[in-house]
Amino acid sequence: MDLDDIDRAILKALQNNGRITNAELAETVGLSPSACSRRLDLLEKSGVIEGYTARISPEALGYKMTALVHISLSGQFARTLAEFEEAVRRCPNIIVCYMVSGQYDYILRVAAKDLKDYERIHRDWLSALPHVVQINSSFALRPIIERLNVDVDAAFTAPTA
Amino acid sequence: MDLDDIDRAILKALQNNGRITNAELAETVGLSPSACSRRLDLLEKSGVIEGYTARISPEALGYKMTALVHISLSGQFARTLAEFEEAVRRCPNIIVCYMVSGQYDYILRVAAKDLKDYERIHRDWLSALPHVVQINSSFALRPIIERLNVDVDAAFTAPTA
DNA sequence: CGTGAAAGGGTTCACTC
DNA sequence: GAGTGAACCCTTTCACG
Numbered sequence: 348m349d350l351d352d353i354d355r356a357i358l359k360a361l362q363n364n365g366r367i368t369n370a371e372l373a374e375t376v377g378l379s380p381s382a383c384s385r386r387l388d389l390l391e392k393s394g395v396i397e398g399y400t401a402r403i404s405p406e407a408l409g410y411k412m413t414a415l416v417h418i419s420l421s422g423q424f425a426r427t428l429a430e431f432e433e434a435v436r437r438c439p440n441i442i443v444c445y446m447v448s449g450q451y452d453y454i455l456r457v458a459a460k461d462l463k464d465y466e467r468i469h470r471d472w473l474s475a476l477p478h479v480v481q482i483n484s485s486f487a488l489r490p491i492i493e494r495l496n497v498d499v500d501a502a503f504t505a506p507t508a
Numbered sequence: 509m510d511l512d513d514i515d516r517a518i519l520k521a522l523q524n525n526g527r528i529t530n531a532e533l534a535e536t537v538g539l540s541p542s543a544c545s546r547r548l549d550l551l552e553k554s555g556v557i558e559g560y561t562a563r564i565s566p567e568a569l570g571y572k573m574t575a576l577v578h579i580s581l582s583g584q585f586a587r588t589l590a591e592f593e594e595a596v597r598r599c600p601n602i603i604v605c606y607m608v609s610g611q612y613d614y615i616l617r618v619a620a621k622d623l624k625d626y627e628r629i630h631r632d633w634l635s636a637l638p639h640v641v642q643i644n645s646s647f648a649l650r651p652i653i654e655r656l657n658v659d660v661d662a663a664f665t666a667p668t669a
Numbered sequence: 670c671g672t673g674a675a676a677g678g679g680t681t682c683a684c685t686c
Numbered sequence: 687g688a689g690t691g692a693a694c695c696c697t698t699t700c701a702c703g
Contacts, residue, residue, distance in 0.1 A: 348568065350568070358562065361561070361562035361564075362561055363561070364559070364560060364561075365527060365559075365560030365561045365562045366527060366560040368695090368696065368697085369696070369697060369698090370695085370697080379671065380696080380698090381671080381672070381673080381697090381698075381699080381700095382670075382671050384699095393568075395564065395565055395568040396563070396564060396565070397562075397563040397564065397565050398525070398526075398563045399561070399563065400522070400524070400525075400526045400560070400561065400656055401522035401523055401557050402557070402561060402657070403519055403556065403557060403558065403656075403660070404555055404556055407509065407511070407554075407556040408660065408663035409663055410658055410663070435653065439658060439662030440658060440662065441653055442653065442655045442657065442658060443651075443653055443655065444651070444652035444653040445574065445576065445648035445649075445650070445652065446650040446651075447576055447646045447647060447648055448646050449644075450646070451646075454646075454648075458657070458658045483610075485608045485611070486608060487606035487615075488609060490605070490607075491593050491607060491614070492596065492597060492602055493604055494603045494604065496563070496564050496569070496619070497569060497571055497600060498600045501600030501601065529679060529680085530681095531678080531680080532679095539688080539689095540689050541681090542680090542681075542682085542688080542689070542690080543688050545680070545681070546688090670703105671702105672703075673702090674699100674700095674701095675698100675700095676697105676698085676699090677697085677698080678696085679694100679696070679697090680693105680694085680695075681692100681693090681694085681695100682691100682693085682694100683691100683692100684689105684691095685688100686687105686689080686690105
């Protein structure tokens, strides 16, 4: 889908505040409410906007620790990967999981309440993941940046090469 | 702040759909609209809900690549870290940055449009970060899970140890 | 593609229990 | 803390430019 300046302004405003009303949004981007509503509808239906979510403080839920876990599997057969990934999806503490190039096969971000909780997760979930031959945990001492996505502006102002 | 069952139901509903109306939310959690609105207000003001955001498709913005970058610095002096982190914050393509324990000092998640774009980011941003003595890039071949936070349910049903 | 108006529904008070 | 009702504002939709 092609996005023009107004679409980008809409996306940016909704990235900043997902619960902004259509009237405010229209005002912000310099459109009438109805025109803005139609564009928003298109952005949602085309999948540019995947959804909306509340950012909930991890601390408020008791999560004070973030672990970054590097994992290697015993092989790269499709079935091996599928079984591993299926198990990963069942663990609620695994927030992010990427299959990656390089030394390891997967990098995971794991949320834990404290060190004791992490030990439990490591014992009951991570160690139990199928086909794992190596697990390497490190801990986030401090989050510097935690964004959901790249700035909408940056996507268009950046040089092409 | 103490959260009861209804608060958790509210958080869960808003995690699923950040733009749900207060009336629907009230219906979902079995409360009158006014009572629900009051609780929501408290959750926002107390910081349990940090905000709301639209989930925008990275592909729609042209971002087809995710790099995971491991970085070591020349030292751990407060000033060294502060200068590095300040520079990190200026790069729009750095979506996530954690200071971590272990072999490296920082792990970054970097969004790039393609390999050429990543080369540019590496050259103009990553290589230019101060005090860096080692950079190790790997690429996400496939995202398996990409969540913002742990499930609200899991935060309360999980064993304490 | 944008505008304006009307109908239907949501939000938010003060008030009450 | 929770529910009720009313005023006000927002969203949606449709005809029109």
